[in-house]
Amino acid sequence: MTRVLVTGATGYIGGRLVPQLLEAGHEVSVYVRSPWKLHDVPWRDQVRIFKGDLSDAVATHRAMNGIEVAFYLVHSMSAGSDFETAEQVAAQTFADVGAAAGIRRIVYLGGLHPEGVTLSKHLRSRAAVGRVFLDCQVPAIVFQAGIVIGSGSASFEMIRHLTEVLPYMPAPRWVRNRVQPIAIRDVLRYLVLATSVDADLNRTFDIGGPDVLRYGQMMNGYAVEAGLPQRHIAALPVLTPWLASQWVSLVSPVPRQIAVPIIASLQNDCVVTEHDIDRVIPPPTEGLLPYRTAVRLALTREAAGQVETSWQNATVPGAPSDPLPSDPDWAGHTVFTDLRERESAASAGAVWDVIESIGGAKGWHSFPLAWAARGWIDRLIGGVGMRRGRRHPSRVNRGDVIDVWRVESVERGRMLRLRAEMRMPGRGWLELGVEPTATGSRYRQRAIYFPKGLSGRLYWAVLLPFHGIIFNGMAASILREAERSPQPTRS
Structure with a gap:
C-alpha cells in the first residue's frame, strides 16, 4: 500500500484515477480547490480531502504530510497572458513543498509534442511544467500523452461532433497531421503502475496507443464505429487555429475556451518517438487498445450511462467556479x-x-x-x-x-x-x-x-x-x- 495524493481529482483524468488507485489498495488523499464538487462521488468517504490552491505552500504542505507519491493532474485552460508563468509557479511550489515533505515520487501527465518546433502556448506550458518537476529534488515521472479517447473526453467529443454534424467537411490543414491517440483505460493503467517504479527514475515517457492516424482518419474511424457513412474531408490552408476554434465551437458543444488549446495542439504531428516505457511498465498481455476499440468502448459506456467523469463538468474560464450559499444570500442585492x-x-x-x-x-x-x-x-x-x-x-x-x-x-x-x-x-x-x-x-x-x-x-x-x-x-x-x-x- 502506498500513500498517494491526487491533485485534479475533480477533473476528467483525476476523477477516474482515484477509484483505480483505491482498487489497487493504495491510501488516497485528494487536494482540490472546490471540495463541494466531490459531494456525490461514490468514493468520497474512502479518501482524505484537503482544500487549497496549488500556489499556497502552507495548504499544499498540509496535504502532502505523510504522502509517498503525488500526482499532478492539473492544467489551466485559461487564455490569459500570464497563465504560463502562473502554471510554472504553482508547479515549482508543489515540487519544493514535496521535497520538504519528504515525498519520494511526483507523477505528472503532460502533452505529447514534437521536439524542435514551435509549440502552442498550452503545449509549451505543459512541457515547461514537466521540466520543473524533472529539475526538482524529488524524482519525477512525466508522461507525455496525445489525444485521450474515452467517454467524457473533450477531444473525443470534438471528434464525435465534427464527424456527426458535417458529412462534408471543409477542414483546417491539421486534419492531415499524424496523431497517436491513447485510450483512457491505458492512461490510467500507466498512472496507477507509476506508483511502483524504481525510486530513482527521473525522466519523461511518451505514451500512445498502437495506431498512428491522421486526424481525418480518426474522424472516419469514429464514423465506422457510430454506424455513419464515411466523411469527405477537404483540407484548407486558410483556417488559422483561432478561426478553426470558432468553427469547432459552432458545430460542437465544446466551448471556445476549451476548443482553442485543443486545436492549437494539433498544428504539428504528435506521435510517440520512443517506447522506453515498455521496459518500465510493460504493456498489458492483450496489448494497448486500438483506436477504434477505444471509440467502441466509449460509445458503449455512454449508452449504458457509465460516464464517470466528463469534460462537461470542467470549469470554463470566465464562468463562476465557486458555490454560493445553499439559499442565495439576498442581503444587499437587488433581486x-x-x-x-x-x-x-x-x-x-x-x-x-x-x-x-x-x-x-x-x-x-x-x-x-x-x-x-x-x-x-x-x-x-x-x-x-x-x-x-x-x-x-x-x-x-x-x-x-x-x-x-x-x-x-x-x-x-x-x-x-x-x-x-x-x-x-x-x-x-x-x-x-x-x-x-x-x-x-x-x-x-x-x-x-x-x-x-x-x-x-x-x-x-x-x-x-x-x-x-x-x-x-x-x-x-x-x-x-x-x-x-x-x-x-x-x-
Missing part, C-alpha cells in the same frame, strides 16, 4: 424572481424523476426555440452555450453540468438548484422542487436573478415578457410528464 407553484395529482417521486432528468437530450420542457436561441447567443459572445448536455441521462450530482447550468445543490427527491454559467450582466439560478401532499404533490419552480448595474436590470426587463411562456410552459410540461408516469422510480 428579481419568477415563482411558479402548482398542485399535481402525480406523486412527488414521479415529479422528481422528471426534474432530475431535465436538460440534455430531454430538453427544458418549453419553447425549445427560445432555449436554443439563448444558447447560440451565448456561444457567439464566448459563453458555454446550451450544448454541453449532461453526464448521466437521469441522475445528477452536485457540481454536474446540465447544458448552460451547473448543479449547485441537490436534495434528492426534494429540490434541485442550478446556477447559470451563461454570459449575462448578473448572476442567476433556477430552482425546481417538489413536496408530497395528501392528494399528490406540490411543484415549486423559482428563477432568481441578481442584476449587475443598469445593463442587468435592462436584461431582466427585456426577457420579462418571455417568462410567462417559458417558465409557465416548463411547469406545465414537467407535471404533464409526471402524471403520465404514476409509479415513481425513486423517492
Whole structure:
C-alpha cells in the first residue's frame, strides 16, 4: 500500500484515477480547490480531502504530510497572458513543498509534442511544467500523452461532433497531421503502475496507443464505429487555429475556451518517438487498445450511462467556479424572481424523476426555440452555450453540468438548484422542487436573478415578457410528464 495524493481529482483524468488507485489498495488523499464538487462521488468517504490552491505552500504542505507519491493532474485552460508563468509557479511550489515533505515520487501527465518546433502556448506550458518537476529534488515521472479517447473526453467529443454534424467537411490543414491517440483505460493503467517504479527514475515517457492516424482518419474511424457513412474531408490552408476554434465551437458543444488549446495542439504531428516505457511498465498481455476499440468502448459506456467523469463538468474560464450559499444570500442585492407553484395529482417521486432528468437530450420542457436561441447567443459572445448536455441521462450530482447550468445543490427527491454559467450582466439560478401532499404533490419552480448595474436590470426587463411562456410552459410540461408516469422510480 502506498500513500498517494491526487491533485485534479475533480477533473476528467483525476476523477477516474482515484477509484483505480483505491482498487489497487493504495491510501488516497485528494487536494482540490472546490471540495463541494466531490459531494456525490461514490468514493468520497474512502479518501482524505484537503482544500487549497496549488500556489499556497502552507495548504499544499498540509496535504502532502505523510504522502509517498503525488500526482499532478492539473492544467489551466485559461487564455490569459500570464497563465504560463502562473502554471510554472504553482508547479515549482508543489515540487519544493514535496521535497520538504519528504515525498519520494511526483507523477505528472503532460502533452505529447514534437521536439524542435514551435509549440502552442498550452503545449509549451505543459512541457515547461514537466521540466520543473524533472529539475526538482524529488524524482519525477512525466508522461507525455496525445489525444485521450474515452467517454467524457473533450477531444473525443470534438471528434464525435465534427464527424456527426458535417458529412462534408471543409477542414483546417491539421486534419492531415499524424496523431497517436491513447485510450483512457491505458492512461490510467500507466498512472496507477507509476506508483511502483524504481525510486530513482527521473525522466519523461511518451505514451500512445498502437495506431498512428491522421486526424481525418480518426474522424472516419469514429464514423465506422457510430454506424455513419464515411466523411469527405477537404483540407484548407486558410483556417488559422483561432478561426478553426470558432468553427469547432459552432458545430460542437465544446466551448471556445476549451476548443482553442485543443486545436492549437494539433498544428504539428504528435506521435510517440520512443517506447522506453515498455521496459518500465510493460504493456498489458492483450496489448494497448486500438483506436477504434477505444471509440467502441466509449460509445458503449455512454449508452449504458457509465460516464464517470466528463469534460462537461470542467470549469470554463470566465464562468463562476465557486458555490454560493445553499439559499442565495439576498442581503444587499437587488433581486428579481419568477415563482411558479402548482398542485399535481402525480406523486412527488414521479415529479422528481422528471426534474432530475431535465436538460440534455430531454430538453427544458418549453419553447425549445427560445432555449436554443439563448444558447447560440451565448456561444457567439464566448459563453458555454446550451450544448454541453449532461453526464448521466437521469441522475445528477452536485457540481454536474446540465447544458448552460451547473448543479449547485441537490436534495434528492426534494429540490434541485442550478446556477447559470451563461454570459449575462448578473448572476442567476433556477430552482425546481417538489413536496408530497395528501392528494399528490406540490411543484415549486423559482428563477432568481441578481442584476449587475443598469445593463442587468435592462436584461431582466427585456426577457420579462418571455417568462410567462417559458417558465409557465416548463411547469406545465414537467407535471404533464409526471402524471403520465404514476409509479415513481425513486423517492
